[in-house]
Amino acid sequence: MPLLMLDEISLAYGMHPLLDGASLTVEAGERVCLLGRNGEGKSTLLKIVSGVVTPDGGKVKLESGANLAVLPQNLPTGDERTAYEVVSGAFREAGELLAEFHALSQQVDEKSLDRLTTVQERLEALDGWRLDQKVNAILKQYQVDPEARLNTLSGGWQRRVLLARALVSEPDVLTLDEPTNHLDVPAIAWLEEALSQFRGAILFVSHDRAFIRKMATRIVELDRGQLVSFAATYDRYLELKEKALEEEERQNALFDKRLKQEEAWIRQGIKARRTRNMGRVRALKAMREERRQRRDRGGNATFIVEDAARSGKLVVESKGAGFSYPDGKSVIRDMDLTIMRGDKIGLIGENGTGKTTLVRLLLGELQPTEGVIRLGTNREVAYFDQLRGELDLSKNALDNLSEGREYIEINGQQKHVLGYLQEFLFSPERARSPVSVFSGGERARLLLAKLFSKPANILVLDEPTNDLDVETLELLEAQLVEFSGTVLVISHDREFLDNVVADTLALDGTGVVREFVGGYSDWRRQGGRFSSELEDDKRQLAPKAEVEKPVKPTPVAKSKPAKLSYKLKLELEQLPGKISELENSVAALQEEISAPDFYARPQPEVAEVLELLAETEHRLESTIERWMELEELGNP
Structure with a gap:
């Protein structure tokens, strides 16, 4: 029996059906990633699972005796x-x-x-x-x-x-909603490691593609109120989803063609509606109803970045620049840096290492306390704030963007504000809703709409990927790559950095800013390390230094050295072979479980393999302990 089962869950807000008979089962040991566009209802579904929200219809069933825990999306304040x-x-x-x-x-x-x-x-x-x-x-x-x-x-x-x-x-089941938001890369790596050691089932929402690849054993997509399961890795899911969308479009085209033919037939005249053809008339009515109920997949966001006049060839240059606070703490020091027009630069560093301070220095908002920073000419800056501080939550999306205007100009073309917001997937009704009721992803899209409605030749993006769905994220990546101006990105999304930036500035927490060619993966390949990783290395080396110090042995009473009996000696000789066999068995079972289609097997078979793995691991630990015990006895 599944640990968790959602049976025909339905939920609607007003006339908008958020969940429409959605069903899902989660087996023991699974790590299920819930994907879907912003506003589809992923967070709401997790709240239904945890009992915070009551659905209009359907049931949530947790296996008898099982318990569920929640890792909340938002961090507590105060x-x-x-x-x-x-x-x-x-x-x-x-x-x-x-x-x-x-x-x-x-x-x-x-x-x-x-x-x-x-x-x-x-x-x-x-x-x-x-x-x-x-x-x-x-x-x-x-x-x-x-x-x-x-x-x-x-x-x-x-x-x-x-x-x-x-x-x-x-807990037997753990739910997580965007667990990597606002975490730096070392914290994300720690979270991945901690979750990989958890033996229960995990149901999580995330748009961090590297995190999904690392964690998910199955992908479930929430699409137009329905849950569709893909027993596959994330990359395989992308392939299967593309094929499924192509097939859906083909079937819809065939259906619409047939409907068009039947509509033409019904208009041929009264003879077409004689009694012997009433079955065909009823079938046409059913087709019309089916077409009316078909919820077409929403369109893709189509935003573009408005280019301002080109900036000067030199954007910013620093020589020996640094910044210290009045208390003497040095945040940036001895920085020699040149940024040219068109550069795409990523800023990497743990939280608190000075990334925001560095950006403010490069924008001229802060003056260096040492050295010189020279700014280029004709700079038009647009800033994306990770805290969404540019949005007025008391106003609706329309008022946040329009600022009293009915039309805005994008790359020389006049666009109605409502039409422009529709390019960011805001319907006229949603555009008139207060921002306070928006999801995190909708707020991010609105901020992007506001950001890109103003001419700019320098884009500064502070954690732009938080809450964005994958499709919008990929479009943003494409737009930034095509943007002819300069881009500065602060992000902990490893794949986003790899796809967008050509150079990386790494801050190690000591005030030193080092420049590397390439994105996050290139920085790693060139030996890039976070300060916390360096500290961990030091801690791991410290005990070794202590062990190497000569220690005067404590005098003990002389006694006859202990000897192993023949039986124990034989057991000791056989244990390494048993340990090797058990290690091979554990590795084989782990490989079997990590296969994309493992959890698609019948539930009893899955449970049997998981139980066998736990038993084999226990036997391995016991065997290693016995070997260590006999080794000590044989070498007093």
């Missing part, structure tokens, strides 16, 4: 709870009592001691101390300080805490 309090909160009453116990244990007055005794007794009844061990264990595993306040942590570390909260209860 949450002053400690990491321990957040994670222990997964256990409701026991979690609240554990948090209270930790707070009371820091106090010494008599009143606190009385309450402490009461809390302790209740925790014992709830098996709270075992839960306390689990909370501390997972925080240690994720290297999170239990006393760290959530509002003092970066986005990546907040995501660690929230994932720890989701997984501490050992």
